[in-house]
Amino acid sequence: MSVPYWRLSGFYFFYFATLGAFLPYWNLYLKESGFNPAQIGELSALLAGTKIIAPNLWGWMADHTGRSLRIIRIASLFAALVFVCFLYVRGHFWFVWVTLGFSFFWNAALPQFEAVTLFHLKANAYRYSRIRLWGSVGFIVTVLGVGRILDDYAISILPQIVLALLLTIWLASLITPEVRIAVHEEKTDSILSIIKKPEILAFFAVYILLQFAHGAYYVFYSIYLKQQHYTATLTGLLWALGVVAEIVLFLFMSRLLGRFSLRAILLLSISLSVVRWLMIGWGADYLAVLVAAQLLHAATFGATHAAAIHLVHAFFGHRHQGKGQALYSSLSFGVGGMAGSLCSGYYWDLLGAQFVYSVAACCCLLALVIAYVGVGRQHVKMPKSA
16 A cells, blocks of 8 residues: 555644744733733643643543544644634633643654654554654644744734644645554554663653753744844744755655664754754854854754654554553653743743753753763664665
């Protein structure tokens, strides 16, 4: 059976197109709606925090029913339906509850779709990056388009834009073919015995630290640039530049996987993460420094994420693939992202951007040590591209 390349790519396109409208601008919308930095950090932490529970619940259901795509469709639809409430509610209390409900469904879809994609690819896992890059294209389209729109119109229209894009995710899931995943397989290691392996624990520790470091970027980068008097269009261009670099990385990822171990790719990428956060924290007055820092997004997110997806695929096998992808999402983007969002929110005004981004760099330095010592020297052999 051939791989449904364009339908898989289409889901990634619309999912990350939605993220491109939401991630760079939602906290600007919250700021304009009267929320202070601590409240913005708390709401961002809730978005990340539901990843601790939601992906694992949905992943358990997917692995036990073999119906990952049905779960993705349900979650995508309900994410859009709950998001409608943002058009009507006001105030921190109501935003907390709507954020919890929306993110519970929103955070369910992507980890399961990663599993669906890898099941479709089977022995051709090296083609993952060529499919995933369309998500980056979608992100660029909306981050630039929405940035241009917000230079001409009030940011109050943002929820309507995001809602329309959420519906496209659901529609894309409807045309994606279901993959037949065997629920009962030969006996393999239990999920607990896999998680308890030292290399797996080190892997999760590394990715928690990496996503903690991203907290200040995801929550305050756009606000930071506005404080430095950059326009919304230029802010969008800088976000897009990072994702363009990510696309280039994805185009060459299969070749890199054929030449270098996942360990080597991971260690280099973490090293560049240290450099990137220091550049953003201490060089925001200089556009050239910010441009160089955004080019490093290819390593700090693109390469680290691609390596993680392949490692999880190898570590957890077919039987536990849904749960494995969910654990990666919940521990890194959930625990790490929530803690990073909270800390950056509480200390942004108190200690300043330079301190917050310096802490992010220190977290990456610690992650580098853990990865060097703990993420095994014996590694999964990736198939070479054809």
